[in-house]
């Protein structure tokens with residue numbers, strides 16, 4: 001009996017390893033289209049079919065990226081952008097988690113706070129910018145505040161919904177085992193909302209990157225968004241595209257970092273894991 | 277001893293799930309509750325577990341009124357209700373957090389072997405079949421050695437073989453520590469196999485219709501004529517409990533017949 005059990009267990013563990021090569025193949029297939037398009041564009045520009053002034057070929061963009069990186073400029077800009085996103089994300093995620101938990105757990109708080117927050121959510125966040133600049137000045141504080149606002153709402157909504165959606169049946173098991181308030185929160189409620197919370201943080205992070213672009217375009221002396229504006233004013237599409245690529249890479253890396261950090265606590269999930 | 281005194285439960289929407297149930301369950305007795313769907317069996321179990329409050333009457337366990345879940349009462353629900361974020365072993369050991377890791381591990385391993393899941397300790401609940409999950413839930417409730425064990429159709433999701441083997445395990449465990457057991461079942465054969473007494477309930481409002489003392493000595497032979505006879509007697513009572521339930525429906529049918 002137990003030998004049989006061990007066998008099946010080993011089988012299960014060996015199971016997920018098998019499709020991996022195929023998954024890698026799919027991931028590589030995803031690169032095919034952009035690579036082919038890039039190569040075609042490169043050929044078109046080099047052979048004189050297209051002029052490539054407004055849409056520089058990959059080699060030019062690559063060279064620009066390289067020179068920006070070599071001069072240390074790219075690093076300065078990326079660091080400035082990352083710092084703003086990190087600060088805004090930390091503030092927004094903390095506030096969103098806290099308020100989401102409070103309104104999710106306490107109906108009274110939900111009745112009091114949620115309508116106001118829903119109304120505020122209806123305001124396009126960029127509309128806050130003039131006010132933030134008046135209140136907080138044109139430097140870092142107003143940018144971080146804008147990003148925090150962007151991060152706040154998805155986190156708030158996700159946490160509140162997750163808490164309200166906790167399965168009553170599983171909470172009852174906690175009651176049967178006579179868990180106190182604290183133990184119930186730690187051993188049942190927290191693990192139950194963890195997946196939804198992490199999903200909320202990820203969409204918050206995505207919005208954080210969206211808003212840092214807005215904040216930096218509207219006035220900054222450094223940052224990848226500044227690089228965008230600079231490229232526009234100097235008529236350098238290669239700089240703009242280099243900045244766009246940097247944004248994409250940074251966003252993907254930050255999301256990947258969040259996923260990697262939270263992977264251990266979500267090991268029990270199967271469906272969501274495969275989607276990531 | 278467990279006793280119900282004119283126990284009633286009316287839900288917030290006005291459903292009378294239980295009405296004046298009075299019953300005594302002796303220490304160490306296995307009591308089976310059978311009855312048609314919706315006659316308040318789950319409601320009664322939830323009241324005993326302290327998960328709901330009665331609307332009237334009370335439940336006494338060793339002279340103490342039950343108002344909330346108690347440490348010495350184990351519950352097995354109709355569904356497995358495992359924590360998906362805990363491994364099989366961690367689920368089983370959920371109620372043993374006061375013990376040292378070493379002690380806990382020993383008890384958990386032992387409990388898993390007893391339900392036929394030895395070697396599955398480190399798997400996730402999602403990797404188990406429905407029946408295996410229910411067996412983990414059974415192990416989780418039994419591992420704390422409760423004085424009173426409440427089971428809501430614990431075996432209904434299992435195949436006949438597994439069910440028979442778990443009946444054996446349950447009786448073996450019961451033989452060791454003699455807990456009082458109150459179990460709900462739809463399966464009359466299961467009731468006759470396990471229970472000392474079988475209570476037939478009647479719906480709308482839920483109440484006790486009849487009670488049978490099981491005359492068969494353990495171990496019970498399912499193929500013996502006496503077993504068959506006991507089974508038939510309870511089936512007949514069940515039948516009556518359901519017919520008595522709807523005399524006006526019958527009348528309605530008659531009038532309908534006249535109209536035609």
Ligand SMILES: Nc1ncnc2c1ncn2[C@@H]1O[C@H](COP(=O)(O)OP(=O)(O)OP(=O)(O)O)[C@@H](O)[C@H]1O
Pocket residue numbers: 287288289291292293311312313314315316317318319320482
């Ligand atoms: N939370 C609730 N709110 C309102 N009514 C309820 C609730 N739970 C159960 N009921 C009603 O109470 C009655 C008894 O329900 P209960 O679940 O105790 O039946 P049961 O005997 O366990 O049935 P089954 O054999 O189908 O599991 C039913 O009419 C049901 O609709």
Ligand SMILES: [Mg+2]
Pocket residue numbers: 317318319354428
């Ligand atoms: Mg039921």
